[in-house]
Amino acid sequence: MRFATLICWLVTASLGAFMLHAWLARGGLDRERVKPGGLPPQLVFGHACAAVGGLLIWSAFLASGVRPLAWAAVGLLMVAVGLGLCTVTLWTPYPAHKPGERRPAAAPDAPKPGQQPGEQPGEQSGMQPEFSVTDEMIAQLMANPALPRGPGPIRPNPAVLVPVAHGFAAIGTFLLAVMSAIR
Template sequence: MDIAALITWVITALGGFYMLGSWLSRGGARAGISRLPVPVVFGHFALAAAGLVVWLVYLVTDKDALAWTAFGLLVPVALLGFVMLARWLPTYRTRSAAASAAAAGQRSEPAERHFPVPVVAGHGLFAVVTVVLVLLTALGIGGS
């Protein structure tokens, strides 16, 4: 189960990297071009990356405290992810209005408007599976 958690974590990270790169390339880190707060985006990224490193160390050492530490890091990662999802949903729902404004020559669309729905959904789905697998591993369920 610990290797399954690693695999789902890496898949989740790949989707996250894609969205982060897209967000940055479209000016998301500049004020006024995104509805996602910069500290939330980078906090989500930093905590998830730190958790993945802790998980890799856990896989090498098999110390239970590291599994719990990785899970503890995933809790705020998930909360920040939910915050970003809640702020992205209205952006997704107003795509047609933003498209007509862009056609009129206005550049007021948020950077995250370009996130593909399958990437957002896959990132969230794999994130939930990762949290569950990490928790089950930390609890000693399923063997390690």
């Protein structure tokens, strides 16, 4: 199980190195520095350094068999996972509006979904307001069923597959490392 952890860690590090290289080659570091609220470079490089440091300590554990080295590697892996989750959280484009952009507020006199034009907000017209949006969507789908897509299967975006694979490999690495350190 120790060597399976090493292999999984190497796969994770390889995917991470690929993403870091692509980010640096496309000017990601410069873009993030000039963007207000951009991703701090310390976060990205701290994540990478913690992961590589843990990998080196894990390799020392495999060579020597000293159990505290395994737990030190797991500790660095926990730091790397935490920084990786922070990176993903900051990079995820949610909410969809731009920072500082205000969404238009609904007019106070406008009826809510499912509310009749002359109806008071506290009254109910036979339909519960919580389900009115869902009911409207279902009725709309029943009236206009979706047209079949064009020929060919839906193809995944490869740019999304690498970070997803990196995340799943990191989860596997962490689980294998903890189980190996316990044994």
